[in-house]
Amino acid sequence: MKSDNIRKAKKEDRVVDLIMSAAGEIFLPMDPSFTGDKARDVCQFLFENKHNKLSFENCFVYEKNKVIMGMIIIYDQNLEMSLGIHQRSLLLKKYNVNAAIPIEGVKNSYYIDSIAVGDRYQGQGIGKSLLQFVIDEFDYCSLIVDVEKRSARFLYEKMGFKVLNSINLFGNCYHQMRTE
Numbered sequence: 001m002k003s004d005n006i007r008k009a010k011k012e013d014r015v016v017d018l019i020m021s022a023a024g025e026i027f028l029p030m031d032p033s034f035t036g037d038k039a040r041d042v043c044q045f046l047f048e049n050k051h052n053k054l055s056f057e058n059c060f061v062y063e064k065n066k067v068i069m070g071m072i073i074i075y076d077q078n079l080e081m082s083l084g085i086h087q088r089s090l091l092l093k094k095y096n097v098n099a100a101i102p103i104e105g106v107k108n109s110y111y112i113d114s115i116a117v118g119d120r121y122q123g124q125g126i127g128k129s130l131l132q133f134v135i136d137e138f139d140y141c142s143l144i145v146d147v148e149k150r151s152a153r154f155l156y157e158k159m160g161f162k163v164l165n166s167i168n169l170f171g172n173c174y175h176q177m178r179t180e
Contacts (some may be wrong), residue, residue, distance in 0.1 A: 003129065003132070003133045003136070005062050005063060005064050005129070006060050006061070006062050006063075006130065006133045007060065007061060008059075008060055009056045009059035009060060009061050009071065011048050011056045013059075013061055014068065015047065015059065015061060015068060015071045016040055016044045016047060017040075017118075018068075018070065018071045018114075018117075018118060019043050019054060019071070019073070019114055019116065020039065020040065021116045022071075022073075022114035022115055022116035023043075023054070023073075023113065023114040030091075030099035030100055030170075031091075031097045031099045031100075033095075034097075034099075042091070042095065045090070045094060046087060046090065046091075047059070049090055051083060051086045052083050052084075052086050052087035052090055053075065053080070053083045053084060053087055053101070054073060054087070054113070054114075055083075058073050058074060058075040058083075058113070059071055059072070059073045060072050060074070060130065060134070062117075062126050062130055068118075069117060069118050069120075069121040069124075069126050070116060070117035070118065070121065070126040070127060070130055071116055071130070072112060072114070072115040072130040072131070072133075072134060073113040073114040074110050074111065074112050074113065074138060074141070075110065075111055075113065076110055076111075077105030077107060077108065077109050077110065077142065078107070078108065080103055080104070080105050080111060081103065084102075084103070085101075087099075087101055102169050102170075104144050104167070104169065104176075106176055106178045109139075109141060109142040109178055109179075110134065110138035110139070110140065110141050110142070111141075111142050111143065112134060112141055112142065112143040115130055115131065115143075117130075127155075128155070128159070131155075131156075131159050132159065135159065135160065135179055140178060140179055141178065141179045142161075142164075142176065142177060142178040143156065143161065143177055144167065144169075144174040144175065144176050144177070145174060145175050145177060146172060146173070147166065147173045147174060147175055156177050159179075160179045160180065161177040161178060162177060162178060162179075162180060163175045163176070163177050164176045164177065164178055
């Protein structure tokens with residue numbers, strides 16, 4: 001897989017289902033009302049707005065033949081607090097929801113918030129290409145992975161990530177990992 005299929009996302013890109021598949025387990029617990037169509041609406045709203053964790057500004061897509069097959073969201077962890085504060089204010093203003101926005105990243109790294117490949121395109125190396133792209137483009141990448149998702153952790157380890165510690169978010173345990 002080549003990185004020439006990877007490009008910066010545009011506001012109009014259709015990636016909500018991918019974001020929801022990747023971030024749903026953390027995104028949905030932010031507020032009990034974030035379910036079903038409302039969750040998709042909230043996710044679309046955040047993607048289309050600037051300066052928040054799920055913004056198109058932080059997203060790269062894997063596209064081939066005008067079909068988006070995968071996506072990755074990454075941002076400077078040193079901006080995570082301000083992105084979260086702005087995200088919270090957006091949610092309060094539009095949905096009257098004062099959602100909890102956790103800090104997930106590792107200091108002085110670029111935090112991979114979400115990565116997903118469409119079901120039809122899995123097993124083709126797209127996720128690995130997206131990961132390699134951000135590892136090559138950004139110094140010191142970090143992410144979290146559910147401690148139960150051993151195969152995902154092993155993939156990240158093969159890509160050069162090391163487990164630093166474990167954190168608890170919304171009642172689930174995650175490994176924080178970072179490239180060397």
